[in-house]
Structures are given as structure tokens and as C-alpha cells.
Amino acid sequence: MYNPRFEKKAFKKEVEHxxxxxxxxxxxxxxxxxxxxxxxxxxxxxxxDDWIATQDQFKKDDPKTVYYMSMEFLMGRALxxxxxxxxxxxxxKEALDEMGIDLNAIEDQEPDPALGNGGLGRLAACFLDxxxxxxxxxxxxxxxxxxxxFKQKIENGYQVETPDDWLKEGNPFELRRExxxxxxxxxxxxxxxxxxxTNRTKFVQENYESVLAxxxxxxxxxxxxxxxxxxxxxxxxxxxxxxxxxxxxGDYHKAVEQENLAKTIVEVLYPNDxxxxxxxLRLKQQYFFVSASIQAAISKYKKSHDDLHKLPEKVVFQxxxxxxxxxxxxxxxxxxxxxxxxxxxxxxxxxHCCAYTNHTIMAEALEKWPIDLFSKLLPRxxxxxxxxxxxxxxxVREMYPGNEEKVRKMAxxxxxxxxxxxxxxxxxxxxxxxxxxxxxxxxxxELKDFYEMMPEKFNNKTNGITQRRFLMHGNxxxxxxxxxxxxxxxxxxxxxxxxxxxxxxxxxxALAEFMDIKYRNKxxxxxYILKHNGIEVDPRSIFDVQVKRLHEYKRQLLNILHVMYLYxxxxxxxxxxxxxxxxxxxxxxxxxxxxxxEIIKLINSVGDVVNNDRSINGKLKVVFIEDYxxxxxxxxxxxxxxxxxxxxxxxxxxxxxxxxxMLNGAPTLGTMDGANVEIVEEVGAENAFIFGLSSEEVIxxxxxxxxHPQDIYHNDQDIHKVVDQLVDGTYxxxxxxxxxxxxxxxxxxxxxxxxxxxxxLKDFRSYAEAQKKVEEAYKDTxxxxxxxxxxxxxxxxxxxxxxxxxxxxxxxxxxxIKVEVET
Ligand code: 26Q
Numbered sequence: 001m002y003n004p005r006f007e008k009k010a011f012k013k014e015v016e017h018x019x020x021x022x023x024x025x026x027x028x029x030x031x032x033x034x035x036x037x038x039x040x041x042x043x044x045x046x047x048x049d050d051w052i053a054t055q056d057q058f059k060k061d062d063p064k065t066v067y068y069m070s071m072e073f074l075m076g077r078a079l080x081x082x083x084x085x086x087x088x089x090x091x092x093k094e095a096l097d098e099m100g101i102d103l104n105a106i107e108d109q110e111p112d113p114a115l116g117n118g119g120l121g122r123l124a125a126c127f128l129d130x131x132x133x134x135x136x137x138x139x140x141x142x143x144x145x146x147x148x149x150f151k152q153k154i155e156n157g158y159q160v161e162t163p164d165d166w167l168k169e170g171n172p173f174e175l176r177r178e179x180x181x182x183x184x185x186x187x188x189x190x191x192x193x194x195x196x197x198t199n200r201t202k203f204v205q206e207n208y209e210s211v212l213a214x215x216x217x218x219x220x221x222x223x224x225x226x227x228x229x230x231x232x233x234x235x236x237x238x239x240x241x242x243x244x245x246x247x248x249x250g251d252y253h254k255a256v257e258q259e260n261l262a263k264t265i266v267e268v269l270y271p272n273d274x275x276x277x278x279x280x281l282r283l284k285q286q287y288f289f290v291s292a293s294i295q296a297a298i299s300k301y302k303k304s305h306d307d308l309h310k311l312p313e314k315v316v317f318q319x320x321x322x323x324x325x326x327x328x329x330x331x332x333x334x335x336x337x338x339x340x341x342x343x344x345x346x347x348x349x350x351x352h353c354c355a356y357t358n359h360t361i362m363a364e365a366l367e368k369w370p371i372d373l374f375s376k377l378l379p380r381x382x383x384x385x386x387x388x389x390x391x392x393x394x395x396v397r398e399m400y401p402g403n404e405e406k407v408r409k410m411a412x413x414x415x416x417x418x419x420x421x422x423x424x425x426x427x428x429x430x431x432x433x434x435x436x437x438x439x440x441x442x443x444x445x446e447l448k449d450f451y452e453m454m455p456e457k458f459n460n461k462t463n464g465i466t467q468r469r470f471l472m473h474g475n476x477x478x479x480x481x482x483x484x485x486x487x488x489x490x491x492x493x494x495x496x497x498x499x500x501x502x503x504x505x506x507x508x509x510a511l512a513e514f515m516d517i518k519y520r521n522k523x524x525x526x527x528y529i530l531k532h533n534g535i536e537v538d539p540r541s542i543f544d545v546q547v548k549r550l551h552e553y554k555r556q557l558l559n560i561l562h563v564m565y566l567y568x569x570x571x572x573x574x575x576x577x578x579x580x581x582x583x584x585x586x587x588x589x590x591x592x593x594x595x596x597x598e599i600i601k602l603i604n605s606v607g608d609v610v611n612n613d614r615s616i617n618g619k620l621k622v623v624f625i626e627d628y629x630x631x632x633x634x635x636x637x638x639x640x641x642x643x644x645x646x647x648x649x650x651x652x653x654x655x656x657x658x659x660x661x662m663l664n665g666a667p668t669l670g671t672m673d674g675a676n677v678e679i680v681e682e683v684g685a686e687n688a689f690i691f692g693l694s695s696e697e698v699i700x701x702x703x704x705x706x707x708h709p710q711d712i713y714h715n716d717q718d719i720h721k722v723v724d725q726l727v728d729g730t731y732x733x734x735x736x737x738x739x740x741x742x743x744x745x746x747x748x749x750x751x752x753x754x755x756x757x758x759x760x761l762k763d764f765r766s767y768a769e770a771q772k773k774v775e776e777a778y779k780d781t782x783x784x785x786x787x788x789x790x791x792x793x794x795x796x797x798x799x800x801x802x803x804x805x806x807x808x809x810x811x812x813x814x815x816x817i818k819v820e821v822e823t
Pocket of ligand 1: 117118119120121123270272273274275276277278282359360365367434463652653654655656674
């Protein structure tokens with residue numbers, strides 16, 4: 001696809017021009033960062049035309065629009081991705097080459113915007129990519145955090161967090177849109193008035209504090225279709241700039257307070273992943289971006305429509321987990337208090353506009369806000385929730401007369417708390433899980449009562465990922481190979497075509513090519529590791545990779561205990577045949593998650609011992625990659641041989657890393673959890689390594705009080721030894737206390753939590769056996785190549801394009817847009 005707007009000569013001129021006007025420099029004088037800025041502005045120039053054309057098309061077609069409401073958008077770097085989606089990557093690379101500039105080095109100058117924690121935030125980013133590529137009208141609505149996810153440094157084996165000052169050099173792709181600012185109000189009290197003129201009760205918020213929400217728009221470029229959607233993230237600004245006269249009027253205190261509120265509200269992303277902490281500031285963040293986004297959506301709708309009753313025909317709000325669930329009450333508030341509708345009309349509109357996605361079944365991740373905190377911060381929103389709850393409980397009692405147990409279990413307000421998931425389910429017209437198994441567990445366990453009362457709301461949408469970033473951009477060698485073998489580039493927008501690779505599964509030449517690409521990607525990762533960790537790893541060894549947030553349920557501890565076990569085996573049986581392995585980890589721990597941080601330290605300590613033991617001849621290496629994030633993830637997936645997806649069954653809602661590994665030809669070593677189940681279904685059990693308890697077994701044990709890890713500890717000598725090594729100083733220079741907590745967590749019940757809650761020792765043997773099978777399989781070079789290739793060939797289902805089309809068909813019912821531009 002030739003794009004004349006990136007015609008080399010003109011593009012070079014544009015870059016030169018930008019360097020000159022931005023920095024008063026020539027290309028040769030400019031720093032790499034300045035070149036990055038200049039190139040980005042040149043690319044933005046082209047994007048803007050498509051962006052305008054898309055918005056014009058929206059005005060003409062008046063399509064239904066989805067507002068994807070999310071506290072997190074983990075976008076990753078924009079430059080390379082935008083070039084890919086504008087089908088101009090190659091041309092621009094060549095143009096820059098001719099100027100003596102290396103595009104890859106320029107791309108590395110871009111900060112990796114980390115406005116998200118992990119899976120949920122990255123999913124939102126993949127969804128935006130697919131929405132634009134499929135030609136649907138969509139807005140991502142979120143927060144422009146001043147500091148995103150912290151940067152992770154490893155010092156002396158410990159995680160150290162430093163702030164992520166991602167805006168330091170300016171963000172070339174964003175547009176500040178001051179003219180669309182909205183006021184958001186917090187606190188105060190509600191005065192109830194009777195308005196004789198309209199015969200209505202009015203609710204007036206008084207003595208509140210407010211901030212101004214200023215939108216920044218970022219373009220979201222569709223692949224090869226000139227469609228550019230918008231990610232709208234909100235910054236906060238004080239409404240009255242600090243003025244002397246307010247001091248005179250005695251409002252000094254308030255003026256300062258509002259300045260502070262504005263500054264703190266968008267200051268930083270909470271780094272908790274799958275864990276709820278009831279912090280007031282977090283609730284402020286939620287209401288801040290939700291209120292601004294809903295106000296903006298309503299104003300936009302009203303510009304070209306006069307009947308709010310028809311809002312659901314044009315607008316749908318998708319709530320990414322419960323984090324933006326105040327949206328339902330805020331929409332009600334606007335319809336009731338500002339638009340003057342009655343309760344029933346407002347409720348009818350709201351419940352046809354809002355839909356909810358659940359991303360977790362873990363109790364500790366469920367949002368429950370203390371009522372006093374909630375009602376003080378959002379007094380009017382709280383009143384509305386009370387009324388929603390009152391009316392809902394009337395329905396529950398009608399349906400289950402005399403069953404007060406049901407009422408307690410299902411209430412939105414209970415025990416001094418606002419249960420956000422219940423609010424989202426009651427007010428949403430759709431409730432979806434993110435993988436088939438996850439949705440089944442929601443329906444039959446966690447949300448059973450709601451499913452029984454309103455089964456029609458529940459549906460599954462198995463997650464997906466974008467092949468544009470995770471194959472085209474991250475693994476260009478494989479991408480080109482796929483295009484050559486399939487004889488078409490169409491897989492870029494139709495991943496089901498990958499099944500056409502199956503016919504090469506027994507073709508020795510194709511298999512050799514496939515593994516050669518893997519090898520070259522392993523060399524690229526080895527170079528990255530040497531540069532960043534100073535560790536030499538052998539690209540011929542098996543690259544066994546676990547990269548994801550650090551969480552006990554994801555069981556990085558199981559992985560590293562198994563490494564300790566292998567090390568013992570090698571030491572005890574030096575003659576034993578052992579295929580060299582490199583265990584690669586990458587994980588951030590939430591700053592306050594002490595046990596997670598201990599596990600990071602343990603991984604690094606094991607690495608120190610193992611990597612420096614010359615007696616094992618480099619058979620085993622352990623590498624902890626610092627600051628795992630989207631940009632280095634792309635390099636890591638491309639180089640992986642084995643994909644570790646070893647969560648305790650039933651705990652991982654879906655997982656999306658598993659899909660990125662599969663796409664890049666790495667078989668899964670995993671439990672039957674989340675989307676692993678569907679991956680195995682697609683690729684065949686013979687091309688994966690499955691182990692461990694099933695979700696039913698786990699849930700069963702949990703319902704009967706757990707199991708007895710001590711039995712395993714006492715009966716299995718290898719496990720016994722490994723567990724003891726946590727406290728015998730082997731990995732802590734003789735310090736017996738450093739890993740005592742991990743040791744205890746495996747063996748003894750501890751106030752409230754059971755010994756080995758995540759069934760690590762229970763699954764250990766079966767994990768070790770699966771690992772043994774991996775080694776055996778890898779020794780068979782061609783057999784392994786076939787498995788790897790089939791993983792790539794069978795990944796078609798796991799594109800976010802498929803996921804988004806299902807959301808559109810079943811939930812959103814959006815209209816497709818065709819953007820026409822003259823080129
Ligand atoms: C909640 C309250 C206060 C502070 C933080 C939070 C919070 C923040 C992030 C709670 C949860 C999250 C993130 C959850 C998450 O990433 N879940 C993952 O979502 C993926 C996409 O659906 C799934 O693939 C993963 O299985 C799931 O763990």
C-alpha cells in the first residue's frame with residue numbers, strides 16, 4: 001500500500017523543517033530526542049488530516065459511538081505503531097536511513113507511556129487499536145496521569161520504584177483541547193428545593209470544591225483505513241487561579257485547597273493490580289474522569305439530537321471493570337438534575353447505555369467503598385445510589401419473598417459499604433467475563449445470585465490482542481515470513497488466515513526457517529539482556545519466560561522453586577543429561593505488596609547463585625528483566641520458546657500475555673485457567689504442556705478449608721529440600737530470616753489465610769513433570785518446531801479484532817464507518 005503523503009523526499013524535507021523550527025538546528029546537530037520529536041511531528045501532520053476526515057465522516061453518518069471508560073490505557077509507544085497503521089513504516093524507515101537516521105533508535109527515544117498496570121490497561125489499548133481498524137466510532141476515556149506506572153530498578157536484588165516522568169520532553173502526539181473543559185464538583189451538601197414553576201423537587205449542591213477537567217486528545221490510528229479515533233484523557237486544573245481578591249474575601253483557604261485538589265487528583269496512577277485499596281484519592285480520580293467524560297458525551301449528543309430518550313441509539317458506555325462504575329449514577333444525576341427528566345425515564349436511558357466488563361474473581365480485588373467516605377465526597381451521587389438500591393431491593397423481595405438472605409447478598413449498599421460490582425450489574429444491560437471459563441465461574445459461583453435473577457445480561461467475550469503491535473511491530477522477521485508463506489498481507493486485519501500456515505507443519509524447510517527466525521529473535525533478546533543485566537545467555541538454550549505483574553496467584557514462586565529444584569538436581573547428578581535453560585522473569589510488584597517484593601528478591605538471589613556457579617557449565621541461567629513494560633515486552637515475546645502461564649486454576653480471569661506468546665510461536669506451559677483453556681482447544685493438547693489442579697478441584701478444596709501442604713512437605717524429599725532452602729541461607733548469604741515469610745506462607749496457616757493458599761506445593765510435582773516434558777520435546781528439534789509453528793498458525797481466534805467484533809454484534813451494535821480521503 002503506497003502512501004503518497006509519506007513520499008520520501010517530502011517527508012525528509014518535513015523532518016528537516018521541524019528540526020529547524022523546533023530547535024534551530026540541522027539534522028546533524030540534533031540530538032536523538034530532538035529527532036524523535038521532529039519525526040513525530042511530521043507523522044502527526046499526516047495523521048491530523050485523517051483525524052479530521054474521520055470526524056467529518058462521523059458528522060455525516062451520525063454513527064452510534066462507544067465510550068470505553070477505563071482508569072487505565074497502557075498504550076505503549078506511539079510512533080512505530082502509528083507508522084505501521086498508516087502503512088508507512090517501511091517508507092519512513094528508508095527515508096530516515098537515507099538521512100543517516102536509524103528509525104529503531106528514534107523509536108527508543110519515545111517514553112513508553114504507562115498509564116496502566118497490566119492486563120486490564122493493555123486490553124483497553126488493544127481494543128482501541130481494533131475499534132479504529134474495524135472502522136467503528138469510539139472514544140477511549142481516561143486520565144492523563146502526570147506520572148504513570150513507576151519505573152522499576154533492581155538494586156541489590158530488590159525492587160526500587162522511581163517516578164515515571166513520561167511528559168518531561170513533551171508528548172508530540174497529543175492535542176490539548178481547552179475549549180472542551182468541564183467542571184467536576186466534589187463534596188459539600190445537597191439542598192432540597194421545591195420549584196413551584198415546574199412542580200419538581202430540585203437538588204442543589206452547595207459548599208462544594210470543584211476542579212476543571214481539561215481534555216487531551218490522542219489519535220488512535222486504524223490500520224490502512226484512514227480511520228482515526230480519539231483517546232481522550234483528562235487533566236485537572238484549578239477553577240479559580242490563585243487570586244488576591246479571594247484572599248480578601250476570606251476564600252484564601254478554599255482557593256489553595258482547590259489548587260491542591262487539582263494538582264493531586266491526576267498526579268499518579270495507583271500501581272495496584274488486582275487488588276483493591278479504599279483510598280479517597282482513588283475515588284476522586286474515578287469520579288473526576290467519569291463525570292467529565294459523561295458530560296462531554298452528553299454535550300456532544302445534544303449538539304445534533306434533541307431527544308435524550310434516544311441516547312441509547314447513539315451512545316454506549318463500556319465500563320472497564322468497576323473502576324468507572326460511578327458513571328451510572330453520574331448519568332442519572334445529569335438526566336435528573338440537569339436535564340429535568342423523571343426517575344423512570346432516566347433509569348430507562350441509563351440502563352440501556354451502560355455495560356460492564358468484569359476482569360477478576362478474586363475477592364481482594366472487588367471494589368467496596370466505605371459509605372461515609374463515599375457519601376461525603378459524592379453526596380448527590382450517593383443519594384442516587386441509595387434510590388437505585390431501594391428500588392432494586394423491592395424487585396429482589398418480589399422475586400424471592402421472605403428471603404432476606406438474598407437481600408443481604410445482593411444489596412448494593414450493605415454493611416456500611418457501596419459494592420460497585422452490584423451497582424454495575426444492576427444498572428448495566430450487559431455483564432461480561434473475559435474468557436469462557438471466567439464467565440462460567442462468574443455465572444455459577446461469584447455472581448450466581450445475579451445470574452439467576454437476570455441471566456439475559458450475562459455473556460462472554462474472550463479477550464484478544466492486536467497483531468499489529470505484537471507481531472508486525474514486535475517481530476518483523478516473523479511478520480514478513482508469514483506474509484510470504486500465506487502469499488498475502490491480509491492476516492494483518494484478518495488473523496484467522498494464520499490457519500493457512502498449518503500446511504507447513506510438516507515441511508522441514510519451512511520449519512527450519514521458522515526456528516531460524518526464533519533464533520535471531522533470541523539473539524536480539526540476548527543482546528538486550530547483556531546490555532541491561534550484564535548477563536550472558538546462550539540463544540541456543542531454551543528461553544523459558546514468565547513476564548507479567550507479580551502476584552501470588554500468578555505463582556512466580558512456583559516457577560522459581562522449580563528452578564531451585566533443577567539446580568539441586570544438576571548439583572546432585574552432574575552426569576545427568578540436561579538441556580540448557582534460561583529462565584527469564586519480568587514483573588513489577590505493587591509498591592506496598594511486601595510478599596511480592598520478597599519473591600522478586602528471591603528470583604534475583606537464585607539468579608546470583610546459579611549464574612555464578614561455574615560447576616554447572618552454564619546449563620542454567622536465571623534472568624530478571626528490569627522494568628518490564630510494553631516496549632521490552634515486544635522483544636521478549638518474539639524470543640520466547642516457552643510461555644509460562646501457571647496461575648492457580650480459577651484465579652486468572654483470562655490472561656492476554658498467553659496470547660502474545662502463542663502468536664509468536666511459543667507453546668504454553670500452563671494450568672487450565674483463563675484463556676489457556678481456549679488456547680489449548682485451538683492448538684491441541686499435544687502442542688501445549690498442561691499441568692495442575694483444575695478450577696473445580698481448586699474451588700472444591702477452597703470450599704472445604706484448603707489442603708495440607710505439610711503432608712507434601714514431609715513426603716516429598718525434593719520439595720522438602722527446596723522449601724528448606726528458603727530458610728537455610730542458601731540464597732541469602734546465610735541469613736535464615738530473609739525468606740522466612742515465604743517459607744511460612746507455604747507451610748502454616750496465618751491469621752485469615754490458609755497455608756499455601758495458591759496450591760504451589762500441591763501443583764509442584766505435576767509442574768516439574770510438565771517441565772520435564774518440555775525438555776524432552778525441545779530435544780526433538782523438528783518436533784518442537786512443529787509445535788511452535790502450530791501455535792502461530794492456530795492463534796487466529798485471539799486477535800482483539802475478533803473480540804471487538806463480538807462486542808459490537810452482541811453489546812454495542814455500532815455502525816461501520818468508511819472514511820474517504822483523497823490521496
Ligand atoms: C482497584 C481499586 C483501587 C486501586 C486499584 C484497583 C485495581 C487496578 C487494576 C484493580 C484491578 C486492576 C487490574 C486488573 C487486571 O488487570 N485484571 C486482568 O485483566 C486482564 C484483561 O481482562 C485479564 O486478562 C487478567 O486475567 C486480569 O487479571
